Amino acid sequence: MYEKKCACCGRTYTAKTSRSKYCCNACRSLDHYRKKRDAEKYGRHIKRVPQTPIYISVPKVEEPMPIPTSITKESVAHGVTALRGDAAFFDAAAQRGPVDYRDVCGEISRGVLNVLGRYGL
Ligand SMILES: [Zn+2]
Numbered sequence: 001m002y003e004k005k006c007a008c009c010g011r012t013y014t015a016k017t018s019r020s021k022y023c024c025n026a027c028r029s030l031d032h033y034r035k036k037r038d039a040e041k042y043g044r045h046i047k048r049v050p051q052t053p054i055y056i057s058v059p060k061v062e063e064p065m066p067i068p069t070s071i072t073k074e075s076v077a078h079g080v081t082a083l084r085g086d087a088a089f090f091d092a093a094a095q096r097g098p099v100d101y102r103d104v105c106g107e108i109s110r111g112v113l114n115v116l117g118r119y120g121l
Helices: 025-042 073-096 099-118
Strands: 002-005 012-015
Antiparallel strands (some): 002 012
16 A cells, blocks of 8 residues: 555545555546646647656657647638648658658648648638
8 A cells, every 4th residue: 555645636545556646536537637628728748757768769759739629710720731831841851851751751742732722721
């Protein structure tokens, strides 16, 4: 048994495992909801710090933006703007990216711009 402080309400409780973080299921889901809400509010994903460091050999890739719960015309327009930026990146990558990636990058760029163009976006 472990004496722990709840990560949500701050109460001290007795945990069965050392990895336990919450005093009850209500606190677990409330904290999860808050983190999700904050991620939407601030536009970034709040990551949990892993217990042991994870070493990876691939370059760090940014996590995609969390998908908002309500999708409006404005958020679609925002997505289109982001997509245009991505298409420009893939176009540049098709010209001067790693040689074996150029074909796929060109195809992604042309595909995205083609779809946006068809809908006048
Ligand atoms: Zn609690």
